[in-house]
Amino acid sequence: MSKQRPAAIALAVSLCLLTAACGGSSDDSSAKKSDQASADGAKSGYPVTLDNCGTTEKFTKAPSRVVVMNGASVAEVSTLLALGLGDRIVANQQTYGRSEVPGRADAIKKLPTGNIKLNDAYDVPREAMLGLRPDLVLSTTSYGFDEKNGFATRDQLKQAGANSYVSPQGCDQNTSKMTIADSYRLMRDMGKIFNVGDRAEKLIAASEKNIAAVSDKVKNKKKPKVMVLFSHMAMGGNDFSSVVAKGIYNDILAKAGATNAFESASKTSFADLSKEKVAATDVDALVVIGYNDPNPAAYAKKLLKEFPQWSAAKKNTYVVLSDSMYLGPSNDLAVQKIARTLHPDAF
Secondary structure, eight states: OTTHHHHHHHHHHHHHHHHTOSSTHHHHHHHHHHHHHHHHHHHHTOOEEEEETTEEEEESSOOSSEEEOOTTOOHHHHHHHHTTOGGGEEEEOOOOSOOSSTTHHHHHHTSOOOSOOOOTTSSOOHHHHHHTOOSEEEESSGGGGOGGGTOOOHHHHHHTTOEEEEOTTOTTSOOTTOOHHHHHHHHHHHHHHTTOHHHHHHHHHHHHHHHHHHHHHHTTSOOOEEEEEETTOOOSSSSEEEEEOSSHHHHHHHHTTOEETTGGGOSSSEEEEOHHHHHTSOOSEEEEEOSSOSOHHHHHHHHHHHOTTSHHHHHTOEEEESGGGSSSTTHHHHHHHHHHHHOGGGO
């Protein structure tokens, strides 16, 4: 580029000299056009610049060919649908199979997948990604842009004319510090990128209002100890490797008037626990997250039967959730459902 720039400048100067078009009224016309372009840009909301995981992403218009990577999440696709942007998606790899929002699971199922062959991580490999000709690629964590795993890097996407975005707390692939505020940040960022900020703020305000109302009702209640885990999932070598220790789940529990029984079991998002450790911990209630599980309630009942010594088993106290318990636009629904189950007298 450095070699081409002087040549381009010289050519422009030559054209000016030959046509005498670089002075007088021509300058005024150019200035007016520049001013008009700036005014139009301000009116449209563009350009938009985001600093995302140390990468600067500049948007000059709303993306129209969005690829949503898997990442064992539905946060990104659900956020786009909540904002009315489903028609911008050309390939989506996210699904939980269930949702607390009526119609959302079906809406996700109807989205295009790009008809591509996924890699061993059940996600979009580099060549297939570039073949989709995206102008925006969304990934839950930076893992989705790691060249070592066969993915298109953010630089490669930029060279192909595509922006990229890593969701909040996903930069270092450690979601243990995630809170509900990160769901709002994701919503706001998508609002900016697609110039639907007003819509995003309206959804955020409604969620905040719902959560505040619930928290106010349960603020003086005793906080039950809750076990949160994904049904039929293995993330480690022990019997219970999908037990939640930290992350957005704990923020949701706190807003619902509860605590995580296994918060101290790990410094990361998940604890890899033995059956003996689980049996030795008193659990007042279960929250089972169904990730593509058609019957997570059956899994909850199985656990209650397996550990009859739990207070949760004696009172048959459990909640089954899916996408509202994770990063995304519907955390208020999880707060409401958990609070109503644990503190029915408050409602």
